[in-house]
Amino acid sequence: MKILHLIDNFDARFERDQIKLVELLEKRGYDATVITSRYSSDERLAKKSEFKKWEKRFLQSKILHMPSLRIHTPFSTYPAIAYLPFIRILRNYDIVHAYTFGTYSSLLASVVKKVGKTKMVLRSDLSSSAYCKAKNFPFYSMMLIYPFKIADAVYAYSSLEKRYLVGLGVQENKIWIIPVGINFDKFSKNSIGQKDENITIGYLGRFCFVKGIHRIIPALYTILHKEEKIRVVFTGILEDVKYANNAMASLEKYRNFEYLNNLSMSPLRFYDMCDIILVPSVSETGAIIVLEAMASGKVVIASNINPINEYIEHERSGFLFNDQKEVHLYTKKLIENPNLIEEIGRRARKEAAKYDWNLIIRRYEEMYRSVIK
Structure with missing residues (x-):
């Protein structure tokens, strides 16, 4: 053909x-x-x-x-x-x-x-x-x-x-x-569970309003201020530079925050360094990052929008949030119960195999x- x-x-x-x-x-x-x-x-x-x-x-x-x-x-x-x-x-x-x-x-x-x-x-x-x-x-x-x-x-x-x-x-x-x-065989090679005593929270994607980074900043600011063994890493294309700079400004004063330039070409490497992936999009069509992260055995905390809520079963294979307060609530729950990271990660990987x-x-x-x- x-x-x-x-x-x-x-x-x-x-x-x-x-x-x-x-x-x-x-x-x-x-x-x-x-x-x-x-x-x-x-x-x-x-x-x-x-x-x-x-x-x-x-x-x-x-x-x-x-x-x-x-x-x-x-x-x-x-x-x-x-x-x-x-x-x-x-x-x-x-x-x-x-x-x-x-x-x-x-x-x-x-x-x-x-x-x-x-x-x-x-x-x-x-x-x-x-x-x-x-x-x-x-x-x-x-x-x-x-x-x-x-x-x-x-x-x-x-x-x-x-x-x-x-x-x-x-x-x-x-x-x-x-x-x-998704290339399930590729992403499922990533390890599940913490590599060390620190928990790494990541965001991968374009920096623009529709990707909703502003929705996770208050929660991450509070977490970085109160928690010592937490690392936050961002990566992606700065599509809207002004928006990106404003979003990251309050986090940059913390030594546990880092922008890793653009690792969008190497998502496997990025997922492997993270325990939790945040997907705060205002709207999505495919939301492939959610499925790649799930296949990598990571816990995804994402906006409760379609089609993400077709991939994630709330509190079983990930978390779905409706507002900024819930971002902090679910992240804090994982920090206080690190065993959940591995438990949910395994269920998430099983779900991602369908794609x-x-x-x-x-x-x-x-x-x-x-x-x-």
């Missing part, structure tokens, strides 16, 4: 989402072509030599990084990525697979479908904030939902996301629910077959 993947940015340093999907499809014999921009995940124009180095493990897939630029649109706070289309997009593909609501790639896929008469599959990745904006601004909705209305299949990460799509006029019978996948890529990939193949039958 020949599949054209249209992706705004394809940074193979991340073994997640579309990167891992293309890799696994290649191993299963699919003929894949990826057309994407020259932007890396850290928002810079990368060199061809860098992409070549990062993509060494792709032996058969054709990955083309096209001339690119950023453009301001009324649909996003940040400039959108665009890349020059290539004549190769009109070749004879069985499926064009594009990624994410409101992206240049999803709009380009619509052109390929109309001109090339190609079957079209779209990933939704529709957040609650994007859904609300689409409902309240008809022009926004009309422009961005069009690719999903003409697609042959659309997939969402959760049942809530599916309801959002139906609410925007996408036919329910063509929407698939395919959860995020192993080796299981999830079958759903994609089933969706592809349904489209071209």
